[in-house]
Amino acid sequence: MWLLPGRAALNQDVVRVGIIANPASGKDIRRLVGHATVVDNQGKVAIxxxxxxxxRALGVERxxxxxxxxxxxxxxxDGLSYADQEAPALELVDMPVTGEPEDSxxxxxxxxxxxVRVVVVLGGDGTVRMVSKGAGNIPLLPLSTGTNNVLPTFVEGTVAGMAAAAVALHGIDAVRVSIRHKWLELLVNGASVDGALVDMATLAGRFVGARAVWNAGDLRQVMVTRADPASIGISAIAGALHPVDPEEPLGVALQLSPQARRRVLAAIGPGILAEVGVVSASRLALGEAVAVVPERPILLAMDGERAVALHEGEDAAVRLRDDGPWLLDPGLVMREVVARGLLDRSPKDDAR
Structure with missing residues (x-):
């Protein structure tokens, strides 16, 4: 266990906020080929x-x-201690470090x-996906430091910390200030094996290799939980055809081919625009399953990253579900903070 020097060790049971920061987020090939801004690790340290x-401003001590x-x-x-700024005691989770996504x-x-009652996540969609697999029903507050940032919030870190503290310590009902996100469940030979929060895609190939997906010509199918033409990533393809809000009980399923006559333009990464051939596009209802194309071997990408290879004898389908992770809306949280007077620092005897 590692603690901020000079602070007394507190009872382990009082830890209510976790932070998971992915040092590899926002640095893959899509950032390089798209001339995108990179959030380096020093930037993540500052966040x-x-x-x-x-x-600490709203009472978190550890x-x-x-x-x-x-x-x-x-x-x-270390940077905060040098600046003599008050901060919670920080404890490292006792675990081996592999440098792989599974660490999250x-x-x-x-x-x-x-x-822990709230986890603050620094990363992109892929990082949020990995954290959600371990966090269960703990509310997540994702901050954008990745390549595809459909899920993470563009919110200042100070405000994010205050919002996380408010939910963790001050009794704000997470259900009222969150969205329970949809997800896509991968079924292989009838068994649930993995899932994605924003998009799942099939693409040509037999080995996972480099995880990032940035060549739209490889895509065969795309299934999404949400579709916004103003976002980036694979889900933007669906957004160019059938926009779907996060709260809607729907998804979108696409069949793609480079030879298709119907074509749409989508920003599949920062600075990466692709003209994509669409064979068919349909709404996906909650509980509905879409069969994965029979071509084998084939790869499945989840939230923009290659994750699973399917081989002969493996039948697969993708099902839309509505019992995914709880994602906090920091704006709603902070409005509740104001309503409860948590930012009011007036003297106790002030008549107001």
């Missing part, structure tokens, strides 16, 4: 510092953070076991 300041290869948590707290899932699961 963590601001989250910690916000947490927080958990995932260890990582860049030591983001240690660097963040493992950390979230351990945080859940410790009774």
């Amino acid at each position: 963590i510092r601001r989250v910690l300041i916000g947490l 927080a958990l953070i995932m260890p990582d290869t860049y030591h983001l948590g240690e660097r963040a707290i 899932e493992h950390a979230a699961r351990l945080m859940a076991e410790r009774g």
Whole structure:
């Protein structure tokens, strides 16, 4: 266990906020080929510092953070101690560090076991997906530091910390200030094996290899939980045809081919526009399953990253569900904070 030097160790049971920051987010090939801004690890350290300041402002005395290869948590707290700014004691989750995406899932699961009530996530859609697999029903507050940022919120870290503290410590009902996100369940030979929060796609290939998907010509199918033409990533293809809001009990399923006569233009990554051939597009109802194309071998990408290879003898389908993770809306949280007077620092005897 690692604690901020000079702070007394508190009872382990009082840890109510976790932080998971992915040092690899926002650095894949899509950023390089698209001339996109990269959120480097020093930038993530600065965001963590601001989250910690916000947490402490509303009473959080201790927080958990995932260890990582860049030591983001240690660097963040060191900078605050040098500046003599008050921050929560920060404890590293006791876990091995592999540098793989599964670290985020493992950390979230351990945080859940410790009774954490909110997890702040720094990353993109892929990171949020991995965290949600371990966090269960713990509300997540995703902050945008990835490549595809459909799920993460563009909110200042200080405000995010205050919002997380308000839900974790001050009795704000997470259900009232969250959306329960839809998800896509992958079924292989009838068994549930994985899932995606925004989009799942089939694409040509036999090995996962490089995870990032940036060549639209490889895509054969796309299934999405939400579709916004103003977003980027694979889901933007569906957004160019059938926009669907996160709250709607619907998804979209597409069949694609480079030879199709119907074509749409979509921003499939930062600075990456693709003209995509669409064979068919249809609404996807909750509980409805779409068969994966019979071509084998074939790859499945989840939330913009190759994840699963299907081989001969493996029949697969993708089903839309509505019992995914709870994602906090920091704007709704902060309005509730104001309504409860948590920002009012007037003297106790002030008649107002």
